[in-house]
Amino acid sequence: MKGYDNVLASWLWVKEEIAGQFLLSKAGLSEVFEKENITWKTLKELHAALVKRSQNQAQAFTAAQTAANALPDADAKAKALDDAQLLQETAAAKTLREHLASVNNTGITKYIYDKYLVGSVPKFLYFDEYYQMEGQLNIEQLKQRQASNTLYDSDRPMIGLIDLARLNLDQLISTNRTEALLNKLEGTSNHLTKQVLKYWSQNRHLSVRFDVRPAKPNDPPGMQQGTNLWGLVYDSVHSATTRLGTRSKGFVWFFSFLAWFSQQRKTGGKIILLLDEPGLALHGTAQGDLLRYIEKELKPHHQVVYTTHSPFMVDSKHFDRVRVVEDKSTEIEDIHEEEIPGTKVYTDVLEVSEGSLFPLQGALGDTLSQTLFVGPNILIVEGVSDLLFLQTVSPLLESLGREGLSLAWTITPVGGSDKVPTFAALLGSQQDLNVATLIDIQQKDKQSIDNLYKKKLLQQKNVLTFADFIGKKEADIEDMFEADFYLKLVNAEYKATLQKPITLSDLPKRERVLASLDSYLQTSPLKDAAFNHYRPSRYFAEHIGTLATKLSPETLDRFEAAFKRLNALL
Known part of the structure; x- marks a missing residue:
């Protein structure tokens, strides 16, 4: 990690005894150390033992070599010299000794970091409002600051913009044909506009342009000599050109960030980008x-x-x-x-706390205002398939003189079980809303569902699952139907892509019919399609006229019981 002083610090817990044993084994010295009864606990002690052993071996070799050379018999002398060679330190032991010297000199923690981890550590980049481009600069002054490594904060996004525009500053200064310069600037402007302004949707009539002119005496400070590069924004609706730096603060921030990061990413490697209140000046x-x-x-x-x-x-x-x-x-x-x-x-x-929920509530409110008709009574369900099943079965029950789901409920699909707790918490914190859930449940979801009332964001009576009406620990809305009936929906909807019609005997035994179906399709997959449980619900809604009589009395009883419980909460 790095502190505010920008100095890298790393911490590792290393069991040196295990590391040393591995190194000894790799060098073929484990049995030798055990036989010679050499003990150690740290890598420094291991290195000291290797140094001492090396010195002893060198002394023994010298003594043996001297004694061998004193032998008068040539054959005995040659054999003694060969035996003396065996007393020397092995190449593996020498390599290990020198390696440990390097490791201990650096420190085992830093050695491991530099050797094995540094390549996997991402680069952290931080961007805030200080990196705002001014939109114009003096080319010679910029090149001088680059050479002396004294760049201003405002230079960095401008350099990114120049780089993104594929401009060569030296060519801009040295060009000797006006037409070539104009062509270069026009091509640069078109390229830059396509690259950046595609992410500025509120005004599609802007284009970014560059102009290169000799400095004038009354130009801004630092731009009164040499050659100046001006960044301009042209508005085709108003036929007006303004300097890039004089645009709104939000536009300049947005442009500066995109230009700055385009340069940073060219350095390659993994990046963790840290943004402090990005877009604060943007609407x-x-x-x-x-x-x-x-x-x-x-x-x-x-x-x-x-x-x-x-x-x-x-x-x-x-x-x-x-x-x-x-x-x-x-x-x-x-x-x-x-x-x-x-x-x-x-x-x-x-x-x-409620105060910390405000940004999330605002985000949720914006989403709901664009996608839902929110009423005072909100019924949270997981997805569109739940919505179709409930809206189709409810009028069917009413046509039979039984109780359907009250129209006072606004059914709100939230797009998945993982989003149910978040939406329930955010909506439930609104005092003027009556919020209830009717959702799938699996054992892995039980704790998060229980927390909805244990945290007192919803009343316990308002947290309903389909398992409440089936008598099982786990249940989806599909389990409100008889399993064979639901398979008929699947077979009819996926008739063209099934390898063969699915029967109950084909399905593995699971708590939920969707889980059983998923297991079956893993071994007998659909042809050129993936299973989506929305499609059977759509088929059910489109063909309810012919399917109504095939629903079992138990299915109708289960749905009616759920509707009665929900209507009682109004």
């Missing part, structure tokens, strides 16, 4: 553009972590990515300093 639509850029351009290649208080910077499709940060010390009075809880990071929205 809602522009913040949506920034989210789109992050999702399409950054996420596939890099990790992005950003802080925000804006609901427009919360992607309602991915509430699972949100982490709520709270300073708990501000909520507690009359507490000793040593007991202050400090800042906490939460993944569970059920554990945070």
